[in-house]
């Protein structure tokens with residue numbers, strides 16, 4: 001599990017490094033507050049997508065299942081600043097479907113850690129492929145990165161879009177087109 005004492009000591013060092021007085025009233029509780037927050041924000045490291053995706057139901061048809069506009073918050077691993085937005089997760093079942101809420105849970109497992117958007121997209125798609133064995137998977141993530149909007153190039157509102165396809169989605173342009181249409185609806 002997380003080492004809260006280490007996190008608290010680290011936050012104190014950063015504050016001292018900035019030149020702050022770590023004993024002033026506004027900052028006294030900040031290290032322990034951040035340590036508690038880390039359990040939530042980075043809690044995905046201690047969860048497994050398998051737990052969520054292994055609860056499955058039989059289906060006869062193999063039409064696309066899309067869970068779209070899954071809101072998420074993550075932390076960019078280069079700056080530990082938030083990036084946030086929406087994930088759209090689709091798959092073509094091969095006899096089995098997962099509970100709909102489980103797709104959102106899977107997004108959370110990979111969002112709640114130090115992360116890169118591109119890598120998160122791949123991890124969600126690979127987990128879906130591995131634990132659900134569908135005919136195909138497509139994941140699209142749209143996000144605003146505060147490391148780009150509050151610092152650096154400072155372009156508020158700009159969004160980064162990434163997609164990953166597996167199986168039939170990689171082979172069939174019509175399926176990808178259908179995904180895009182459904183996401184836009």
Ligand code: ZN
Nearest residue numbers: 076078079147
């Ligand atoms: Zn960053």
